[in-house]
Structure formats: structure tokens, C-alpha cells
Amino acid sequence: MQESRLILFISVLILSCSQVKETQVTINEDYVDQVYPFLDTANSRWFFFSSASRPFGMVNLSPDTETEGAWGSGYRYNTTNIKGFSHVHAWQMSGPSVMPLISAGPDKDYTSFDSDFTHDTEKVHPGYHYVELEKHNIEVELTSTTRVGFHRYTFPSIQDKAVLFNLEGQNGPSKMVDSELEIVGQRAITGKVVNVPTRRRPKPIAVYFYALMDADIAAVENKEGKFLVKLEDKGKKAKMKLAISYTSVANAKENMEAELPHWDFDEIVQDSRSQWNQMLGRIKVEGNTQEQRKRFYTDLWHALQGRRIVSDVNGAYPDNTKEHFRIGQIPLNEEGNPKFNHYNSDSFWGAQWTIAVLWQLVYPEIADEFVQSLLQYYQDGGMVPRGPSGGNYTYVMTGASATPFMVGAYQKGIRSYDPELLFEGLRKNHMPGGIMARSGYEHQTARGGGLEYYINMGYVPYPNPEGDFGGHQDGASMTLEYAFQDYALAQLAESLDKNEDHKYFMERSINYKNVFDSQTHWIRPKNVEGEWKSDFDPYEYQNGFVEANGSQATWFVPHDLEGLARLMGGKQAAVTRLQDQFKEAEKMGFTSGTSHAVETHPEYKRIPINYGNQPSMQTAHVFHCLDRPDLTQFWVRNVVNSVYSGLCPETGYNGDEDQGLMGSLAVLVKMGLFQMTAGVEAESEYIVTKPIFDRLTIQLDQNYYPGKELIIKVEDRKVDTISKLKFNNVEFPGYEIRHSELVKGGTVVIE
Template sequence: MLSFFMFAKAYSQQPADLANPLVATTKPRFDFFAAASLPYGMIALSPDTHHGDLWSAGYRYNDPYILNFSHIHNAQTAGIPVMPVTGACKALQGLEASRAKLDHTTEIAKAGYHKILLPDYGITAELTASQRVGFHRYTFPAAKEAHIIMDLTAALGPVNMVKGYAKKVSGNEIEGYSVNAPTFRRKKNCTVYFVARFSKPFDKINFWKSATDSTKELVNADFTDDKKAGLYASYYNLHEGEQISMQVGVSFVSIENARMNLEKEMPDWNFEAAVARAKTAWNDYLGRIEVSGGTRKQQVKFYTDLMHTAIGRRLTEDVNGEYTDNTGPKPVVRKIPLTASGKPTYHFLDADGLWGSHWNLNILWSMVYPESGNDVATTFLDYYYNTGIMGRTSWGGQECWVMVGDQTVPLMAALIQTHRATFNTEDAFKGAYKNAFPGGTRDRGGYEAGPSPKGGGIDWYLKYGYVPIEIRDRGDGYNRGGASMTLEYAYQDWCIANMASILNKQKYRPEFLQRAGYWKNIFDSSTGYTRPKDTLGKWLTPFEAIGTKRGVNHATPGFIESNASIYSYYVPQDVKGLIKAMGGNDVFIKRLSADFESAVSSGFAAEHGEHYAARVDYDNEPGCHLAHLFSHAGAPWLTQYWVRQVKENTFGDTTSFAGYRGDEDQGQMGALSALMSVGLFDVQGLADVNPTLEITSPIFDKIIFHLPGKKTFVIQTSTPSGKDNTYIQSATLNGKSWKSFELPFSEFARGGSMKIDLGPTPNKAWGTSLGSVKQTITKK
């Protein structure tokens, strides 16, 4: 593992100190904020200030009160709230009754640690975590009575609870569980088990249950098992400064496994040692990319971005490798193989889908975090083994069919093409092939979980060569935009063709290459836009490339969370063909430039929910590649300019108000922002045979990528003193002149160094004179 003594010279702080979990927390998703956590850890222990939905819940910086601290913060699973109080206990009245003012005066939030004062009670709360255990330390004032509340059936974020159970095990230990009710996205129950230990034996333990539909009552027993269940541990006559710690082991499998997780990961009550372990874990993760130069603000945002790539998806297996498969009639416990040292060989993740991740996470994972990308790929491959269909979403051990298509294929293709894949590639191809026909995941529209899905339209795609507009009225799923589906399926088919090529399955390649060209079937040359068609082959009329009124799912008819203006650029598998269809380089550049000029005042992002009206929208996945397209039309200096504008105006802030626009979406926008910072990208998502990285201008003076195999790739920049560093003037690779905007991934992966001279004016000769590196290396 990487040592971090080198940071002492470059920084006054390490990456874990620079990352700021409070960035953009004014109106975040429930799963957005995580300080007391580890990379990809099951636990995200943090304060909750608002519940009731996914899109604006959890820890919101400007809310007036803290309602509780809870341990699970995923898009569709939640659990185990805790709240310390002094004075008379009001736990039976709900979370609001025990709330405390949210006070930022002495707050500290860092990667792996959170400290905050609850002024109403005079309690200082400190939080940290291991992968599967939350560690609380509460410093109390002098108090005649104090209580630690666990409301096990309180609604948390987007999740209601069906029931809760808790039992006193000893004078300082409680065990139990909370049952997450189904949500719109997750159709079945999900149980979160726990074992909680207290550093000081409680003086009394009180359990409650429901008395009526709206009231609760204490029970005269050492347990509760009810639809309204909870407990509070009471302490009397605490002295000033007395500390009580609490450790909560969690499992999605069983109480026994929660106890095993607790005993394995938190062997003692040394809080400072636990914080140090968490910080080391974050430094190991964040330090895979080491930067120097730029401004401190840019460094803070960079490591905040990288932190976000590791908090949107969370492991669900226990220390013994067991996880819950909840895809069948009843839950089944399965087990991941263990390493020689007794650790799971991969993580089974609670993960949103990968819609659009080919323009952010897939690239970053392939470059420096291949184990993370492989964990995601293997999780969805496990669904193939468990259900016969390779998955695209995993919440609570269930396949939830988020968004559309087969989003796992571009990730698998990228890992295979970059030689980073550790999963079974033969089985991955079998799963991808099955999903590309009726009977696979492309049968299903968004969240369509029924036994006879029709909302994905893969049968129509094969019949007509596109998914017609009528798909909006077929099936019971969401996100049924036929034009968007056609474009996404065509890109995914191209990924399968490339998988076939490298896996020596050439007989499959021609069919999927033909399907990769289906984008042409819905490109209307008379308008220059992708345009929905019906089953008779007629264009949708009337047609708006940019919407004037909100349609279904924030989109214009036939599209998903976007419009024709943006989706018309969604042809990563054939960018040259798209440019030609739009009129050639000059026409393409003029059109795309006008799109970007129109978006300056909006910060290059639509307000969330208004995607239908945008021409450039870095608030959402379908347009994450737009600025990089200029390079492919022969104008890499315009890519350099607009990437820098988007980086600074859309993703550059580090306040609680901004830093990400709209839906950060489980690390995708963090990954995109990080890639813009280091000046590397790939419009094709590294899914091509012999993939390349596209070079833009980095914002840092020096970047060291720590690669697998103990290799490094170093980028150094130089800029005339006091000058703008937007434009590339010249570059060298390992001491030799480099004039292409494309860098073979193989050159990056073997390690080396690149020097880039930057300046304030475009060098329109750089990046254009060598033609396509991709073509050159393909011919070799």
C-alpha cells in the first residue's frame, strides 16, 4: 500500500485532510454526505437533519436541527438511528421531539471523522467508522439524567420501516434489527441487523412498542418486537466531561454476523486509533493520484471529488464473505470466496446503476482504481449467477432495474480493453450477450420489475432498428424514451462487439457492429438532430430539439432526462460518423460552440428537473462528454477551453452551497470533475479495442498516478509566470515530442512521464497534425 510521507513536503495536510465532506451539502441526496466512513464501507455514520425523500435528505447544511445520527445512507436502504440527549427523555414522541440545534461553530468534518456539538444538550458528538462498524463518542455535561435513543422504526431518508426488534443482551449490549419497507425502486423488504455495545453499562434500559396507530408505550420486558419499536439506554448523575462511547456493528445477513463484524473490526475502545485507521484508509485511496500546484481550493475540490467516487456504492458482505441474495421468493445467504488471509476476494456492493458512468467512473476506475471497478462488475455478474440475468442495480440484495439498458457492459468492456479485468470475462460476455436480446435486462424499462416486462423495447429495437416512440405507452417501467434507448443500446452493442474481438469471439462481432450503427436510423438529416420515430417509420411531429415545456421524466418526448439537442451527440462509438452526418468539422464546431456559448449564463448545467430545456447540461449524465467532442472535429484547443470553463464554473466551488450541480449521482460528477482536473478523458469510455486517453490541460503543476504493479505515470506542466494555463502549447512523452490529443492507454498503463507546456493562447497546430493515434495503433 502507498506510503504518504511524500506529502509532508508538498502539503501542510494529507489528502484525507484536504477532502471536505461539507462541500455542496445544502440540498444533497440522502446518500451524498459521508464523513465518518471508509471508502466503499458499509457504514456511513452521519447526522440526519431531514427525512422523507432521496433527493434532499440526510445531512443538509442549512437545516436548523439534527434529528439523529444513523449508520446506513444508501439510495434505497437506511438504518439504525441513534440520538444522545440530556434531561427528560422524549423518545416516544418521535425524532422531532429529541432534535438538537445544528451548530457549525466547532464542527469538524473530514474523511473518516466528524465532530459536532449538540448545544441543546451540551453534548459533543464524535463519529468514526470501520467498514462495518460505527463508532460514537459522546462527551456529556454534568447531567442528572442522560439517554441514548435508538428509534428503530423511524422513517429515514427515502425509507419507511416495517418493524423493529431489539433485545438486551447484557448490561452494556443490545442486539436487534430494522426492516426497511419496500420503495418504488426496491420492491422487497430489506433487513438491517445490528449489535450495539456501550463503553459504560447503562443504569437502565427502556423498550417501547406501539400502543395505538399513533402512540407508543414502554414495555415491561427486556426486548421489543413491533411495528413501532425502539429503546433508550439511560444514565444518571453524569459528571462534567464524562465520555460514553458506543459501537454499532451492522450486517444485512444476521445478528450473529453483525456481532462478528463488530468483534473483528473494533477490538477495543480506542477512539483515536479508530480515527487514525480511517484516515489511513482514506489516504491510501485518495493518494492514488498525488497532485501539487494549483490553488489550495483546487486541491481541496480534487480530493473531495475523489472522496465522492468512494461513497456512492457500499459493500454489503460481512467479514466472513456472506451476503444476502434477495432476488428470489425468499432471501438466500451466499458467500464470497476468501483470500488466504481470510478476507472476501471482492465486495458485493449496494449500488445504483451505471447509467452514463462510461464518461466518468469507468475511466477513473480503469486508470487507477481497477479493484473498485471490478467489485462493481463482479457484483452485477453475481446477479447473472444468481438469477440468470446480469444485473444493472443492486439495492438490499435485489435487482431493481434502474434506468434502462445494460449499463454494466461499458464498464466490463473498459476493464477488459485496458487489461484490468479480474472477473470471469467468458461469463461476462455470456451475460452481455443474453441481455442484448429478449429475455435479458433490455426487456425492462426503468424500475420495471414485473414478470412480463415490455418497457425496454429490445424486441422492437431488433425488429425496426430503433426503439419507436410508442414505447412510452408499453410496459409499466419509467424512463421509456425510445430515441434515448436506441442510442444507448447502439453504444452498448458496440461495446459487446469489442468484447467479442478481444475475447476471440469474432463470429459475434459483425452483428453487434451492425447494431452499433442503428443510431443512423433515427438521425434526421433534414434537421440535423436525432429524432424519435414511430412504428410506421414516421418522424415524431411536432418536434422540438430543445423543449419548451416539461415532459415525462424531465425530458422531451422520446428522450430520457434530456432532449434531442444533447442526445444527438450521444454516438461515442462513431464520433467521426456523427460529425460527418452533422455537416463536417466546420459545421459541427460552429454548432457545438453555439451550444456552449448559450450555456455560459447557466453555468453549463440545467436546474435539476429542467433537463429538457438545456443545450449543455453537466447536471446529468447524457451530456458529460460534450466539451471533449471538439478535439474529434479537429479543434482540441476548444476542448481545452470549454473543459476548463466547465471545471471552474460547474464543479469548481468548495462551499456548502455548490461544487456539484444537481444530482452528483454516487460519484459520477466527482469522477468527471477529477478527470477534468488532471486533463485526461475518453469519449468512448475506454471501451474500444486499443483504447486511448484524450489529453486536455491539467490544472495542477504535477500529477503522479500510482498505478497497479507499483508503476507511476507523471504529468508535469509549465506555464509562463502569472499567465493563464488554459491552452496546451506543446507536449512530450518520455522525452519525445507528442503532438496528438490522444494517448494510448497502454502507454499510460506501463508508466512514464508527460510534460505539457501551457499558455494563455491556443496553439492550433498542437493535437491535430498526427491524425488519429487510435488508427495508427489499430493497424499495428
């Protein structure tokens, strides 16, 4: 498609709620071609890489070069041997893996079907993947709808064509067992695989599939869960459609009939391109270098994937929140379609500085669906989840990390749900027996989170005096998290006129002071007797702190930085300390090495600021809250240049890109918009820093906001600091603009 061609997204082939809902905007370039899919893929994990997938697609079809474990698996750039093409790359889940091949006899077909490939002939963009299997001399093309994978193979001859369905054994984070495959008629295939429980996902989850070939099936052979489907000797090309469902084969078939009733592969590639262009085109950037623009859209692409749809086109979804599995049903609208999609998701830990801010401004319909999905989990199982997987509560990470995300959505007017139900569910999470009481992956008890100590003593002791119940039982960090999350819930209580609850949770929100050591001026772990940790080292990693050290975690008080500064001796003293930390962190590139895997390295773990993990992603903006916006401007620019720039398979996020968290942070800091608290206040504000581009145009969703578009212009990009900020020709005295004003639309001019 030519860059000048106008692209209008037309949702054909699929029902109204069968994919992520979109705002229709007119765009005049292919943003898809700006995406560099290989960014950081040398370090990727199972759910990181995506190619032949739609935004938040249930199907995440792509090659697998490594299949052992959640970490270091999936598509790894430096491993050029493909072991299969899996349809599910999700948080703690995998799915059917297939491999086209030239049959060489049963022994080889089942044991050595993998094939080398080269990046020289590989072609990848959002929604499409092309690769050549050197061993079999087969050209493979992949695309998809939301719930259906679409394959096109070109074989070297008409003979010995086959597709191997690999349905047993380790596949990324999950071991697949109890596989089934049945040939129905001449061309249809049905089956399922079961993901066994993992440490993080405590219950099994089945993935059902319905596949169609465009050629007759000659025979099928089975050996230990590997099913070799042989095709008739007619033509060199073959296509396959494979739909999945987490509820039944019948629903997988319905997903296919709704989303992909035809065999036009190129049409689906183009349809996927159009959808991605619509999503990426919500933000248009102009100026700076081509490399910076490509990196921006690559970051934005990452912010719109990873967290996956688990409901079918008819609204059926897997519910594993109670003792026995059941199939749930999303409520239907007047047209008989599901009101929202249900989602699989990693934790919202750190989302208050990342996807919460980006989605709620630019993609409010996505934020809306996620809030409704999280409330559905509450109605089913009695808790708002931290990170659900296949209908399971996983209790990933710590605290009630969904609270700031959901409260921020409500305060910004994203409200397609019952606010009383929202408050009820979140309040329950913050009380004994709720999700805040559980530590990481604590499935059977509610003691590892130390919540009752937090309520009764004002802090979570470290170590936990009751023993070990899960992961991340790091009391100092837990205290900080709970305090901020309590503040967020207090804001919702105030907006709903729940005055007693507002007072109660505001009182809890200052509990962070109980783990501030006035002698060392660090946040410091404290035991149940009230004694400070004796051998405390503020640079010791995970010693009372969750995926952080004391120097990083000390600044995790986004709701009361002025109060924190007073404890440190005043704003100037706080600024001096933080400035020293940034100067030291700069020597190490602001991250603990170049990947999450080396974060515990003896040298890297002692970094005082780490932009490679969530706990200190807000620290450059702390200066702004301490009356030094100039230092925020300075350090944001340096972090962007050091951490979130460049296009390379070896680096990209220099840490753990947890399903859009780092991608969205990179987008926000490059746009020059940031929120310290996810906007949980009734009148939330954005901290404005200088964008790296000359001009940005944000398409606003008029189903949620009154404005049509928001333009941000930089008058002189060569000057590094902001001297004046105007919005719709009105000069602002500081460097903050309210959300309620921005979404009216207009122009921000940065001088």
C-alpha cells in the first residue's frame, strides 16, 4: 500500500465484539512499516515476541526457536532453528504448535522435524510473518484474525506434504498433556491440549482447537502426542486455518466461522495491517530522525499486545477462580453481542506509570474493557486479580496492583460498569482475606502479604514472622505499595461520597513513614519487634524489597513526595540525594545490565536507579514534585537516550518488558506526558516534559472524550528546557495540565 493512500478500517468478517473495539480514524501512512519487530528479541521471553497477531489477540501465532520454560523461550533472535509455530504465547500459557514438513519417515518426522532458517529471507511486520524452513525447503507465511491463525505453505513438490501437530511436552511456560486430535471428514481437524499447572498458575487450562485444510487429508499418524497429518498430492501450496477456544471445540469452530469464513490469505494480511495502522495511528509523530520514529512505533506496538483475550466471539470464557472449572458468559448487549472481551494478563504491578496512563488517554476503550474484565473476575471468584491466567488467580507479584489502574479509569470518566461494584471489589482486596494479604504466587493461604500487621502495626515486617508462604515477601516494599494503593482507593471513596472509607484509607496511606529510617534517610526493613534490619545495605537487592534495592524503593511514595521530602530534611535535601543517585546510575546506563536475566549480577544489582524494572520508573519525575522540573527535564531526556533508544535485537528495554509496561513508559516519556499516580485523583494532572518530536497528534476517542484531537508542538527542539507552556493559547504557570482539559482537545505549545 502506498504511503499516501487513505486507510479506513472496516470491521468485516467478524462480530462486533470479536476483537478489540476501535475508534475509527483516518490515517495517511502505514505505521505498521515503522515497527521493528526484532527489538530486544535476543533477550525475549515466551510472551514477548509477537508477529502474526492482532492487538491483544487470543491467537498469538509466531515461530518458536526455544521451547523450554517461560524465560529465554519463544522467538529468540540468535537461535536460528525453528521447532514449531505456536498459536498461544500468553502469560503462563501455550497452545497448539504445528510444523509443516516433507515427510521423511516416522522416525525422523517425530524426532527431527525442526529446521534452520536465516534472517536474510525472513519478513516480519505486525500481523504477518514469512520464513523459509531450510531443512524442508518450505516457505511459511503466517497471519491471523483475533482468534484464528492462518497459515500458507509453499512446498517444494506435491509429494510427502505433511503438517505435524506437536501437542505434548514442554512448550514455553507450560507442559502440554492429555492431547487429542481427530480428523472430521476430509479436511477438518479438532482437538485440544491441556496446560498443566505451574507454580504461578495453580490449575490446568485446556486449549481447544478447530482446524481446516484447503486440501484433502490423506492420513494421520500419532506418536506420543505428535500427530502427523499427511496431505493429498495436489499442488505445492496448502493453507490451514486454526481457531482456538478456552471453552470448547464448538466455540473454536464458531470463532472461525465468525472471523474467517473464507480462504483469502492476502485479504487477512491486509485487514490485519489496517487494524494495526488504526491502533498505531492514534498517535502521529513528526520530526526527529527516522530511527526515533521507528523506535516510537515499536514501543507503541509493544504497549498494545501481551495481555490476551480469552473469551470467544459469543462471550463464553474460562472461569477457574473457584474450586471447579466452569464456562462463564459475558453479558450481552441489545444486539446479542458480548459487552466486552475477557482477558488474560500479567500483573498490573507498575501499571500506574505505564499502561494506565497511556491506555486511558489514547485507548480508553481498552482500559474500559480491562476494568470490566477485572470486575468479572471479582464477581466470579470474590477478588479482583493481580494477573489472571486462563481464568486462574495467579497472585503474581504483590499488593493490589489493579487498584490504581481501575481508580484512574473511573476518575477519567471511563465508566461502563457499576461504580459501587468497583468500590466493593477493590475494598475487599484491601482488607484481610483479600488479595493484598497474599504474597507472590501464594495460592493456599493469605498470610504471606502481612496485611494484618500492616493494618495493626502500620507496616509489613521483614522477615515475615509467620514463615514463608509465597514469593516476594519483602516487607518494606509491601508497605510502600500498600500505602500508595490505599491512597488510590481513598480517592475513589471520596468521589463516591464514602467519607469514612476515605478517612480510613487516607490514614493507612501514610504508613510508608513507618519504614523510613530517620538516621540513614532510607526506607529500611523492620522486623516484627520494631527493630531496623541490622545489616542494612541500601544497595543490596531484594533484601526486604521486591525486585529492587533500598535506594531504588525509597522513592516509591508517589502520592506524598512532599511528605517523604520532609522526612529527609526538606525538598533540597531530597533533591540532592536523588541527584547523586542519578549521577551514579548514569555511569551504568540507568539499568541493571541490558536484560532482566542479569538484574541480580553482583555489580548491576547495586545501581541506585533502575529503569529496567518497574519499582523506580517514576524517579526522574520525582524532581518535578520537589520543585525542580528542570532536573526532571534533564534526566528524562538522558534516560530516553540511554535506555529507550536504538533498534537492535540485543537491546531495547534493558530489563523486563512485562506485556507493555516498558513499551508504554517509553511512549509516554517520548511524548512528554506522565502521571505520578495514574490519575487517581478526581482532577488528575499530567506532568509535561519536552517531547523528542517536533509535533504529535493524538486522536481522542469521542465515545469517551469531548475533543477530537490533541496536538503537542515544540517550537525549538534544539533547546532542552521548557520556558513556557501554552494550551489553546492560554499560558500555564507551571508544567502540569489537567486531564479534563487535555481531553477537550486543542494544541499544547512548548516554548
